[in-house]
Amino acid sequence: MHDVDSFRPVAREAIEWIADYLANSRRYPVTPRMRPGDLIDRLPAQGPETGEPLAQLLADFEAQILPAVGHWNHPRFFNYFSSTGSVPGVLAEMLAAALNSNGINWVATPAVSELEQVALAWLRQWSGLPEDYFGQIFDTASISTLHALAAAREMADPDSRRRGLTKRLRVYCSDQAHSSVDKAVIAVGIGLDNLIKIPTDAAFRLQPELLRQAIEADLAAGFTPCAVVATLGTTSTTSVDPIREIVDLAAPHNLWVHIDAAYAGAALLLPEFASLLQGAERAHSYVVNPHKWLFVPVDCSAFYTRFPEILRRAFTVTPEYLRTTADPRAVNLMDYGIPLGRRFRGLKLWFVLRYFGRQGLIAELRRQIELAQRLRRYVEADGRFELAAPAPFSTVCFRKRAPAAENRWIAAEINRSGDFFISQTLLREQFTLRVAVGNLATTEADIDALWERLTALAALASAHSGG
């Protein structure tokens, strides 16, 4: 039934398909033309009684599934944080699937635990992160931040592991922080009312003086300040919070400082951004997603902490069936977080870091930043448009100087075309267009074509938007 030999010809065909796809993804529409439910309606409601040949599965993948795919690997995908699943990452994913390793603990597959440590140490060095940062890989930044706040809770309220919260804890972040911080305070039982969003300045950075006031007001009211989440590269505008000032304010109150660098952490490979990390040596934890802007296929979120012992205290639970060697070099990553099972994600990170090398990654990141700056310059040079926020990395926020309805129409038309996929956000209640560059295949011609489309639509917007 499970016939490995029948795998060979179909797998060879699949490899050819993958290579062809990666070389030519721009021939597909960036986003699928379909309505919600179309794919569900197209597929049988019940699974097959008897097995089907692999060749049929591959054919149906192409005929049925592909038309419902949004192509994140398309060079004109500018939405969210655009990203690329690069060839070394794809190769590693195939091999990892074949091994089916589950890195529950060291003994279950030593390579999962040890390669994760090696690849994360390289990334830590290349990013200029302090040497005492201990790393592990989770699926997403949301889960990394959840672990940061669970550790913060453990530090501020050590009884909470047994009894649930015994103190009225407070967490702080800017009004631009990612919604994963909200979800983390929900999940660790601190509650949304105890997440204090600190207003940002004109460049969308957390204002330290307002953080200081919030902490003092909470102390006076009997709360226990517990953690601050500083963002290095916010989701909407990629603004960078002043980490050193935040750490200075947090230290006297023993607050856990978590740095969310999910996207812009990649830019720390570039020496020109190293100063953004000042203060990180006194922060408690840090997350960067190599699956956002370091060309590793989803999912790969690198979570580091200087206090792995606090994470262990928060999470270690060892039933007899998971007890293994006590050799201290055998790191059991299950002790440092919630998941027991662990995909072999270290392999794809290691492949990608080796394939590009540090210099290769630096050159590519600089190239992509320059593509975004090209768009920024177009916006700034055209009086019909305005830049909505500084654009330090590869993401640009801007709008037509016109009512929101016109900008909404422009965004909707661009995305309806299937030629490009851009995003939108609200900045100080103002509708904003947002373009993120992150694809290895994106060229100047793609940026120029996007700008041409934007300006053409801008000329038509007032007539069509009803605004």
Ligand code: PLP
């Ligand atoms: N933090 C920031 C700054 C982000 O921009 C995002 C997503 O874009 C996240 C966290 C959440 O990332 P994930 O999808 O890996 O949970």
